[in-house]
Amino acid sequence: MKIKVCGMKNPENILALAKLPIDYMGLIFYPKSPRYIQSLDSSVLNILPDNIDRVGVFVNENIESVLEQINKYKLSVVQLHGSEPIEYCSAIRAEYPNLTLLKAFNISEEADFFATKEYENVCDFLLFDTKTPQHGGSGIKFDWSILNQYKGKLPFFLSGGISIEDVKAIKDISHPKLYALDLNSKFELEPGLKNIELLEQFINQLKNE
Numbered sequence: 175m176k177i178k179v180c181g182m183k184n185p186e187n188i189l190a191l192a193k194l195p196i197d198y199m200g201l202i203f204y205p206k207s208p209r210y211i212q213s214l215d216s217s218v219l220n221i222l223p224d225n226i227d228r229v230g231v232f233v234n235e236n237i238e239s240v241l242e243q244i245n246k247y248k249l250s251v252v253q254l255h256g257s258e259p260i261e262y263c264s265a266i267r268a269e270y271p272n273l274t275l276l277k278a279f280n281i282s283e284e285a286d287f288f289a290t291k292e293y294e295n296v297c298d299f300l301l302f303d304t305k306t307p308q309h310g311g312s313g314i315k316f317d318w319s320i321l322n323q324y325k326g327k328l329p330f331f332l333s334g335g336i337s338i339e340d341v342k343a344i345k346d347i348s349h350p351k352l353y354a355l356d357l358n359s360k361f362e363l364e365p366g367l368k369n370i371e372l373l374e375q376f377i378n379q380l381k382n383e
């Protein structure tokens with residue numbers, strides 16, 4: 175199972191996180207988020223090893239700005255966390271054919287999976303997060319039993335309030351399309367500052383115990 179840690183913005187914290195066996199590091203380009211990276215110097219990311227993908231998280235951002243940030247931060251993954259339509263995804267895909275596109279869906283009931291179907295041909299992954307007004311970073315879990323109703327072809331990231339307490343429940347999920355876990359606010363000392371030891375503990379419990 176792959177691991178994404180989202181909402182990084184502190185240079186020392188990024189440096190420390192880069193030493194953990196994670197697969198994706200998320201940077202939030204949404205000004206209303208307390209994890210908004212604002213003016214992070216992009217050279218801070220030079221220390222990231224090649225095996226950690228840089229994910230840019232955007233919420234209904236204008237496409238020009240997304241393209242600009244892809245260039246500036248050398249993003250290899252774009253996570254669209256708002257209500258971006260198919261055409262929006264296609265426009266980004268047309269500019270960056272090799273970019274990995276991740277479309278987030280806020281889930282509260284089975285019917286929320288219906289809308290994922292039309293994204294199958296333009297995105298690489300889905301991300302299922304909890305439905306809340308602030309789009310993401312809520313620290314709230316949705317009912318994971320609903321996942322059984324997801325029959326789509328794209329693999330997904332599981333997101334929304336995942337904590338160290340959830341290791342067993344995660345190991346019990348047998349969905350064939352579960353690809354990665356997305357960790358965020360339940361591993362923070364403050365918004366945007368991760369507790370590296372707690373993350374390490376989670377990863378060890380998930381992978382070794």
Ligand SMILES: O=C(O)c1ccccc1NCC(=O)[C@H](O)[C@H](O)COP(=O)(O)O
Pocket residue numbers: 180181200202204207208209231233255303308309310311312313314333334335336356357358359360
């Ligand atoms: O984290 C945020 O502040 C955020 C705000 C607006 C849109 C997306 C945001 N985060 C994106 C993520 O991928 C988070 O990891 C995901 O929402 C889960 O967060 P959490 O519930 O805190 O584990």
